[in-house]
Each structure stands twice: as structure tokens, then as C-alpha cells.
Amino acid sequence: MVLLLAWHESLQGRARAWTRATMQTALRLVAVLPLVCWMWRRIWQELEAREGDIDFLGRSIPFLREEEMRSLDGGSFLGSGGNDSARLLQWGGAPVVRKEFHHDGELLFMMREARLMLELCGTAGVPRPLALGFQPLTVIQEFVGEPYDKFLMQCSVQGVLRSLDQLCRRLGEVHAQGVVHNDLKVDNITVSGSVHRPVLHVIDLGWACCTGRVAGNFSLETGEEDDFPREGLGAECHWMAPEVRERRSVFASGDVFSLGFMLQQIADSCIQPWLAVPLWRLGKRCAREEPSCRPCLPKVTRALAALRRGLLWHQLQEPFLLMVRQ
Ligand SMILES: Nc1ncnc2c1ncn2[C@@H]1O[C@H](COP(=O)(O)OP(=O)(O)O)[C@@H](O)[C@H]1O
Ligand SMILES: [Mg+2]
Structure with missing residues (x-):
């Protein structure tokens, strides 16, 4: 750094101005580098987590196609929160609950909820998810009373x-x-x-x-x-x-x-x-x-x-x- 500064002092006119501008740009880049690395790490972690959820869920339960989802229309209404509604219907001869999310933006929340339900594996009587649908966003789960x-x-x-x-x-x-x-x-x-x-x-x-x-x-x-x-x-x-x-x-x-x-x-x-x-x-x-x-x-x-x-x-x-x- 000292040598660089001494060399810079020895320069004259336009060469000196040009070197000064280059050095300032380099210094700014060094200053923002940790921020760029931090942002990159966050984006990478997010991508990994999303992929992890899909992989994990895909290994454990079936993802239903649109036409399969359509065959699950109907049933009786159970309840509705702000972002979803639940219906009771028959699937494979057993009563199941179809929880449907109203907005596509709820994909992450649906996957996280389904993953937690799977991981809890019936603990505390938590219903097990049986299948997922993406169009519309839906979790089919056990009916538990x-x-x-x-x-x-x-x-x-x-x-x-x-x-x-x-x-x-x-x-x-x-x-x-x-x-x-x-x-x-x-x-x-x-x-x-x-x-x-x-x-x-x-x-x-x-x-x-x-x-x-x-x-x-x-x-x-x-x-x-x-x-x-x-x-x-x-x-x-x-x-x-x-x-x-x-x-x-x-x-x-x-x-x-x-x-x-x-x-x-x-x-x-x-x-x-x-x-x-x-x-x-x-x-x-x-x-x-x-x-x-x-x-x-x-x-x-x-x-x-x-x-x-x-x-x-x-x-x-x-x-x-x-x-x-x-
Ligand atoms: N697996 C289930 N078994 C029996 N009833 C359920 C089940 N899931 C939901 N319900 C009924 O549907 C209602 C709404 O479902 P819930 O999962 O609580 O969604 P939200 O409150 O987000 O709308 C519940 O209050 C409950 O009465
Ligand atoms: Mg609820």
C-alpha cells in the first residue's frame, strides 16, 4: 500500500488523476465485497432450503397432477382461515381433509407446514400429510376427528x-x-x-x-x-x-x-x-x-x-x- 502511494505521488498530470480514480474504484470494490458475499450466501441458503423441502416431500408423499386434483373437488366444508379452506372428502376409501391455499404465493408456507407434519410423524396426533397438489396449492391429510x-x-x-x-x-x-x-x-x-x-x-x-x-x-x-x-x-x-x-x-x-x-x-x-x-x-x-x-x-x-x-x-x-x- 505504501509503495502504491509513493508510486502514485511520483506520477504527474492525467496519469496521476487516472491512477487515483482506479485506486478509489478498487477500494470501493473491496469495501462492498463482504456485502456481496453475504447476499450471495443468503440467496444460496434460500435456494438450498427450497430444494430441500421439495426433495424431502417428493421422497415421502405423492405430488398430484391437475386432473387428479380435480377428481378431489367437492366434499363438505370444515373451516376456513384467512389464507386457506379445509374440506372433508373420501380418498382411496378413507376420509381425508383437503386443505387448499387461496394464493400461489403461499407455496413456501404450504411446503413448510407439510414438511413439519411429515417430520412429526403423528406425534401429538398431528395429521399426516398424504399428498400435495400444486395447482391449486393443496395438502391432502388424514382426517383426525x-x-x-x-x-x-x-x-x-x-x-x-x-x-x-x-x-x-x-x-x-x-x-x-x-x-x-x-x-x-x-x-x-x-x-x-x-x-x-x-x-x-x-x-x-x-x-x-x-x-x-x-x-x-x-x-x-x-x-x-x-x-x-x-x-x-x-x-x-x-x-x-x-x-x-x-x-x-x-x-x-x-x-x-x-x-x-x-x-x-x-x-x-x-x-x-x-x-x-x-x-x-x-x-x-x-x-x-x-x-x-x-x-x-x-x-x-x-x-x-x-x-x-x-x-x-x-x-x-x-x-x-x-x-x-x-
Ligand atoms: N386433519 C384434520 N382432521 C379433522 N379436521 C380438520 C383437519 N384439518 C383441518 N380440520 C378442520 O378444518 C378447520 C380449518 O383447518 P386448519 O388446518 O385449522 O386451517 P386454517 O385455520 O389455517 O384455515 C379446522 O379448524 C378443523 O375443524
Ligand atoms: Mg386453524
Whole structure:
């Protein structure tokens, strides 16, 4: 560098101006080189991740052609979120759910959800994806029972408390796989089996992510800017933990928040005060703003068990009375 500068000083007139311009350009290039390398790395990571998802899914489940998809039209409507709708139909002699995304831009989200469902491999009763369609964007998945609220309306108080205990265990199974659900609510739980021997299923992994990541944020996972459809994610998504809405890292405590919100909702609609009051208090403790102040799942399970022990036999046998029943 010193030699270069000395040589530059020895030059005269136009040669000196030309050398100066060349050296400035070279210096600028050196300065932007790390930025270019960083951007290149991010693009490369993204390409690798997308290819990885397609490869992984392609090895595990069939991709349906357009005409095959058309043969799966119809069925009965189950529910619809902002970006998709779900229908129940028969496929290969078995009931399946067809979840169809409304916009082509949701390809990445669909693949990520399908991949997580595959990787969880039935853990916590999560439905297995059976096939994918790209025109329109569709996941065909196992049908795993009726909505949780419909089940609650048929339950005794004992049944409700047992199902909540089972739900805590189901959530714990998801967390043990290093996954946080991030969107736990009554709509995203189904029940198969009978009222007396219920099996709970956690469904809808659209917001799920690995522990310690930012929900719906591709930038941490694959290097791309966050383009997850976050519209409507604000004051109205009260059941989601603040760290999900504020794009902070999420842990099991995020799902404890949503569980707490749900306990409070159930308590709000229950007209048996000896159940509603303790349930609401437990929900409030779970739904604290600060993640470190929320109880862990085993602690919630113990609190539910204590609640059950505190009730009289006839109270446990009573039907669970919701406001809507009156
Ligand atoms: N695999 C499934 N088995 C049974 N019911 C399902 C299944 N998948 C979805 N549903 C029903 O369809 C509704 C909407 O599906 P969901 O996956 O939650 O999509 P979203 O909330 O994003 O629209 C659910 O609330 C549930 O009632
Ligand atoms: Mg849902």
C-alpha cells in the first residue's frame, strides 16, 4: 500500500488523476465485497432450503397432477382461515381433509407446514400429510376427528379436566420434538375416539416453527426476508403469545400462553363457578406477558390435577355447562 502511494505521488498530470480514480474504484470494490458475499450466501441458503423441502416431500408423499386434483373437488366444508379452506372428502376409501391455499404465493408456507407434519410423524396426533397438489396449492391429510368445542359440549366436568390434562401432554410431545405450535386455540384441536375415550389431536401447523426461532420468519431459517402473511396479526390475535406477534424467538412458553388464553375462554363460557373460577385463575397465570413468569406444562398439569382433586364426586359427574347450552 505504501509503495502504491509513493508510486502514485511520483506520477504527474492525467496519469496521476487516472491512477487515483482506479485506486478509489478498487477500494470501493473491496469495501462492498463482504456485502456481496453475504447476499450471495443468503440467496444460496434460500435456494438450498427450497430444494430441500421439495426433495424431502417428493421422497415421502405423492405430488398430484391437475386432473387428479380435480377428481378431489367437492366434499363438505370444515373451516376456513384467512389464507386457506379445509374440506372433508373420501380418498382411496378413507376420509381425508383437503386443505387448499387461496394464493400461489403461499407455496413456501404450504411446503413448510407439510414438511413439519411429515417430520412429526403423528406425534401429538398431528395429521399426516398424504399428498400435495400444486395447482391449486393443496395438502391432502388424514382426517383426525371432530372439533374440540363440539366434544366439550358433550362432556362431564371430569371429561373436560381429563381432556385438558391430555392436551398438556400432547403439547409436551410437540415440544419434545423441538417444535412450538404458536397458534394453539380451540379451532386447532380435534378429537377422535369417543366422549369417554377421547384422543386429542393438535392440527394446523401453519405457524409452527422450531424452538428458539421466530414464528413465520424465513430469514432465520433460510436466509430470505420475512414474507409470511402477517396481516391481521395484531391486537386481534389475542391467543398468540406476544413474542409470536412481536417477532421474537419462541419457546414452549409461547404455547403455554395460548393454552392459558384458551383456559380463560373455556372458563368465561362455563356457568359452574366452582370450575370457572379456578380454571380462569390458572389460565391467567399461564397467559402472563413475560414468558419466564409462565408455568411450565408439567406445572399446569399438576394444577389441573389439584383442581380435579378439590372437586366433589358429584361435581365431577355433572355435565359441563356452557353458556350456549342455556
Ligand atoms: N386433519 C384434520 N382432521 C379433522 N379436521 C380438520 C383437519 N384439518 C383441518 N380440520 C378442520 O378444518 C378447520 C380449518 O383447518 P386448519 O388446518 O385449522 O386451517 P386454517 O385455520 O389455517 O384455515 C379446522 O379448524 C378443523 O375443524
Ligand atoms: Mg386453524
